[in-house]
Amino acid sequence: MIVNQPILLFIPIFLLSPIITAQSSNYCNRSCGEKSVPFPFGFSADCEIPLNCSSNKQQLIAGFPILTINADRIKLSIEATCDRPLQALRRLYGPGYAPSSLNAILLQNCSLPKPCKIPTTTVYTHFEAIGCSPNNSSISCYSENKTNGFVDYDKVTRTNCKSFLSSISAESFDESDVLEIQVVELGWWLQGGCPDYCSENAFCDEIVPPFNGQPGFRCRCKNGFIGDGYRASHGCRKDCNTARYISGKCGGSTGLALLIGGIAVGAFLMICAVLVCCFRKRQSNSKDRHSAKRFLSEASDISIPIYTYKAIEKATDGFSEKQRLGTGAFGTVYAGKLHNNSWVAIKRIKHRDTDSIEQVMNEIKLISSVSHQNLVRLLGCSIENGEQILVYEFMPNGTLCQHLQRERGDGLPWPVRLTIAAETAQAIAHLHSAIDPPIYHRDIKSSNILLDYNFRSKVADFGLSRLGITEISHISTAPQGTPGYLDPQYHQNFHLSDKSDVYSFGVVLIEIITAKKVVDFSRPPNEVNLASVATDRIGKGRLDEIIDPFLEPNSDSWTLSSIHKVAELAFRCLSFQREMRPTMMEVAVELEQIRLSRCVPAEEITSGTSSEVSPCSSSSNISEQPLSIAVNNKVGLENRGLFMLEMTNVGCMNLIEKLKDNSPVSTQDTWLSEQSTPSSSSLLNNVTH
Structure with missing residues (x-):
């Protein structure tokens, strides 16, 4: 008993020493509600880097949630x-933290905008969702x-911007990098020198704070x-789980044997798991193929082939970048050749949230x-x-966008x-x-309007909005549409x-008139x-300022008049209030009227008194009915074939046929080469105004 007495006396003193130390030194509260923060942060004045804890137990810095x-960050x-004062950004510069250079600071109301390292489309998408009015277009980005x-x-402040809108953060600003929207990254440091704080077996990284003052680390x-790595906290200890210390320094030969045995068992289980996964994947692929065939065979009105994945891979040369035609909201499109040796466009849809083969096949139907x-x-x-x-x-x-932006042709x-425009409508x-039920496209844009050999309009992706999201009654909380085209009320x-x-x-329509991005x-x-x-511009009667000069609007009265009529139609389509916008049926009828007016005086079209068929009239069934009557009878118009209108000009030279004579010889030559549409001069020579 006498021998053990010193030990018994020593243990209580050892256990009490942290309490004595804590009482004799400054105390830092590192908890906010049930959540705690690591050294050197805390929620009291004595902490190395003090933070704030709100009444609802939310961790904050300068009023912004952590x-x-x-x-290190x-x-x-x-x-x-909107309109948050620029001075609010200054609150993010504290005694031990500041915004790092991996931020794009989003600013508003700027007289001297700065270039931004992140894609402009991403910036615009972010701003469009905010709905700042009326100054939401005066946005800039500093990086x-x-x-x-640090920033x-x-x-x-020298950008002369008045407002601090938000921030976008990323590891880098490459196009492939994931951007964190409405997030700012702060780098942090401790003030002072390394020898006083860093523990043994720790490196000391010196930090240069953004403001002149005491150095950091x-x-x-x-x-x-x-x-x-900090003396005042956990310091550094050997990591016995790394291969560097398998030799026995962290457990001896027994630990080594146990570790080797564990590795062997783990490897065996991993091999079994891989084999099971491969077997299930093979079963799943076979089930998918049979399910797809079964669903298609049950629909008597569907007769599209189902290709194997290997056939698609072969057709696209393993989804080669050389055969990639473009990437959109719903997937990537590749050119490929299948069994009949003709070119097709193969769309590889982006990963979806659902694995239901029934739902996928129903959508394809x-x-x-x-x-x-x-x-x-x-x-x-x-x-x-x-x-x-x-x-x-x-x-x-290619696409209408490529032609308007002069990426193909002049x-x-x-x-x-x-x-x-009329065919697309x-x-x-x-x-x-x-x-029935109606299909809403949800991603109408010039890059989704394709042009065939005859320069006929072909709308793409008209069903992929359904493929991209599961929803109820067309209401969605997932982003839809493309910046610049999206309904502002969305x-x-x-x-x-x-x-x-x-x-x-x-x-x-505005793109078609202006050829602007x-x-x-x-x-x-x-x-x-x-x-x-x-x-x-349209509202102020200054449309001429933005018309594409290539169109030569003043070359003849019909061109100038029809451009203004299309602009007025576009103006109504762009109404902020949905109820004020026309229906697509009304838009289609009006565009067809404008198109037909090139060959028949407007008063003859609208009066319906002309006894002869217009040389620019359609060959569809509605040719039996004056267009003015069709406009006033939308139900009859729909039933009589409005949506199958074709151009079969007789008196006026058929524009599409003339373009066809100058179109590329073969599909193979087109997509692989830089060959584009006929030159503007050849097009103009083949068009009779």
Whole structure:
């Protein structure tokens, strides 16, 4: 008993020593409710880097909620707020933290906008969702051209921006990198020198704070050690789980034997798991193929082939980048050759949230059942390997967007653009009015309007909005549409309707008139959004300022008049209030009237008194009925074939036939080469005004 007495006396003293130390030193409260933060952060004045704990137990810095804290950075949630004073950004510069250079600071009301490292489309999408009015177009973005360090607050203030909107954070600003929207990353440090704080077996990283003052540092454990590296906290200890210490330093030979045995068992279980997964995957692929065939065979009106995944891989040369035609909201499109050796467009749909083969096949049935001369035809599908692949007819003359932006050819003359607009409107109206239930496209844009050999308009992706989301009553909380084309009311109620398609098509009409980009940050801040610019100019009677000079609007009276009529129609389509927008059926009829007016005086078309058939009239069934009567009888118009209008000009030279004579010789030559549409001069020579 006498021998053990010193030990018994020593243990209580040892256990009490931390309490005595804590009482004799400054105390730091590191808990906020049930959540705690690591050293050196805390929620009392004596902490090395003090934070705030709100009444509802939310961790804050300068009033902004904390998302995460790790060994070198803090991430805060920066909710986008319109007209927040720029001085609010200064609150993010504390005694031991500041915004790192991996942020793009989003600013508002700027007289000297700064270039931004992140894609402008991403920035615009972010701003469009905020709905700042009326200054939402005067947005700028500040970022540093460095990967280490901090955002220079003085340089931000010199941009002459008045408001701090939000921030976007990323590991880098490459196009492939994932961006964190409405997030700011703070780098943090401790003030002072390393010898006083870093523990043994720890490195000391010196930090240069953004403002002149005391230098800073951070500690981190050397390889093979774990902990936070600070003397006042956990310090560094050997990591016995790493291969570096298997030799026995962390458990001896017994530990080594147990470790080796555990590795062997783990390897065996892993091999078994891989074999089971491969077997199940093979079963699943076989089940998918049989399910797809069964669902298609049950529908007597569906007759599209189902291709194997291997056949699709072979057709696209393993989804080669050389055969990639483009990437959109719903997937990537590749050119490929299948069994009949003809070119097709193969769309590899992006990963979906649902694995239901029944739902996928039902959606494919829906798309394949829709038939219209101005909708891209679905030729087949592949449902294997967890992939959902659709095969479409190939469009050799690219997209309307490529022609308007002069990426293919030198431009399209006005009659051709007007015909494309009229055909596109007819296709969308068909989806809205001739399908039960109606289909809302939800992503109408010039890059989804394709052109065939004859420069006939073909609308793509008209069913993929259904494939992209599971929803109830067309209400969605997932992002839909493309920046610049999106219905402004969508952000108020997350509701997409037929009038949302009308708005998007109105933007396409403005593109056709101006040949300008829908979103362009190289334009002045208040002209970034093309729809806003167009409604302003049209409303003020200054449309001539934005008409594409290539169209030569003053070359003849019909060209000038018809451009203004299309602009007025677009203006109504872009109305903020959905109830004020026309239906797509009304849009299609009006565009066809404008197109036909080129060959017949307007008074003869609208009066319906002409005894002869117009040389530019349609060959469809509505030729028996004056167009004015059709406009006033929408039900009759739908039943009598409005949506199957075709151009068969007699007196007027057939524009499409003339373009066909100058179109590329073969599909194979088109998509692989730089060959584009006929030159603007040849087009104009073949068009009779």
